[in-house]
Amino acid sequence: MGAAEQVAVRRAETVALAASLSARLAAIIESSAWSSNDDEHDPEGATVAFERAQLAGLLERAEDELRGLDAAADRLAAGTYGRCERCGGPIAEERLAALPAATRCIRCADRR
Numbered sequence: 001m002g003a004a005e006q007v008a009v010r011r012a013e014t015v016a017l018a019a020s021l022s023a024r025l026a027a028i029i030e031s032s033a034w035s036s037n038d039d040e041h042d043p044e045g046a047t048v049a050f051e052r053a054q055l056a057g058l059l060e061r062a063e064d065e066l067r068g069l070d071a072a073a074d075r076l077a078a079g080t081y082g083r084c085e086r087c088g089g090p091i092a093e094e095r096l097a098a099l100p101a102a103t104r105c106i107r108c109a110d111r112r
């Protein structure tokens, strides 16, 4: 699989993931709107709040990844894809296969 395909496939997966996460989040928000406002004394309220926070966190990560993949598509178009933004060296193919949006080689990624 070429780099452009890897980015496109990951992007499609991430778009689908973000859509399902936001649908679940919307369903939770909608169902909690129907229940009592007295969350503190409702044992289910805490569970719902936890699930809601967890979903929101996952959705945020998916959106971050989408931004990263869009940036990767820009780098592909510019011909700079697969080059480490820190040291300018090549990013290993295995790393790009696992993380198509990677902007740093493994050595630079380890060093923060």
Ligand SMILES: [Zn+2]
Pocket (backbone or CB within 6 Å): 084, 085, 086, 087, 088, 089, 104, 105, 106, 107, 108, 109
């Ligand atoms: Zn590097």
